[in-house]
Amino acid sequence: MEAAQHTVLVVDDEIDVVDLVCFNLEKAGLTTLKAYNGTDGLTLAQHNRPSAIVIDLMLPGMNGFQVFDALKQDSRTKDIPVIMVTAKAEVSDRIAGLKAGVDDYLTKPFSPKELVLRVQALLKWLPETSITATSESGPFFLDRNTLRCYLNGELINLTSTEFKLLALLIEQSGNVVTRETLFDKVWGKGGATSRTLDTHLMRLREKLGDDAQAIQNVRGNGYRLRPG
Numbered sequence: 001m002e003a004a005q006h007t008v009l010v011v012d013d014e015i016d017v018v019d020l021v022c023f024n025l026e027k028a029g030l031t032t033l034k035a036y037n038g039t040d041g042l043t044l045a046q047h048n049r050p051s052a053i054v055i056d057l058m059l060p061g062m063n064g065f066q067v068f069d070a071l072k073q074d075s076r077t078k079d080i081p082v083i084m085v086t087a088k089a090e091v092s093d094r095i096a097g098l099k100a101g102v103d104d105y106l107t108k109p110f111s112p113k114e115l116v117l118r119v120q121a122l123l124k125w126l127p128e129t130s131i132t133a134t135s136e137s138g139p140f141f142l143d144r145n146t147l148r149c150y151l152n153g154e155l156i157n158l159t160s161t162e163f164k165l166l167a168l169l170i171e172q173s174g175n176v177v178t179r180e181t182l183f184d185k186v187w188g189k190g191g192a193t194s195r196t197l198d199t200h201l202m203r204l205r206e207k208l209g210d211d212a213q214a215i216q217n218v219r220g221n222g223y224r225l226r227p228g
Helices: 015-027 038-048 064-072 091-099 112-123 125-129 160-171 179-187 194-214
Strands: 007-011 031-035 052-056 082-086 104-107 134-137 140-143 148-151 154-156 176-178 215-218 222-225
Touching (some): 007 015, 007 038, 031 038, 052 112, 064 082, 082 112, 091 194, 104 112, 112 179, 134 160, 148 160, 160 179, 160 194, 176 179, 179 194, 179 222, 194 215
Parallel strands (some): 007 031, 007 052, 052 082, 082 104
Antiparallel strands (some): 140 148, 215 222
């Protein structure tokens, strides 16, 4: 799957920001869709099912979190990765976004080049999912084409980032996966902080319940999935 086949929806009430972001995404070979409020952004996402969504938090009508919640409740859009963009720079706001399940978080002002790299890091996973359709370890079964995870035969609702983290651990089952490897493979170089990784792993473990103990913390190195 070539990058040009990917479509990115950009939602922001600042027209200049939308135009700048879309210009840089298109220079990188991506197709773009534009929306200037949350309601229109949600409608475009439902009708077009883009490969990724870049959405501002502070939007008229439906704000970014409300749109994100609606996306996750819709079977057509729940697996689309989302990057939240906001002028709020407080750590608490960033953590709130990551805890809500947002795949990445970027504060204004930001470098358009950095945003493109973060989008590409999310999209980079999509071609890989078609190479090996499924993987399995112990109670875990992953369908890479649909980004679905089954735990003891039951579907677990993971975000695309949580899915990618678990998939990388399953691929290296029994071996240590360094934090640097997780950063690079999931977000791209420089695309995430330690707090970002810790927050996503915490949410992943919460969803796995008693089976979360299979993900072992190797102090000072990384993480290892205990073989089933």
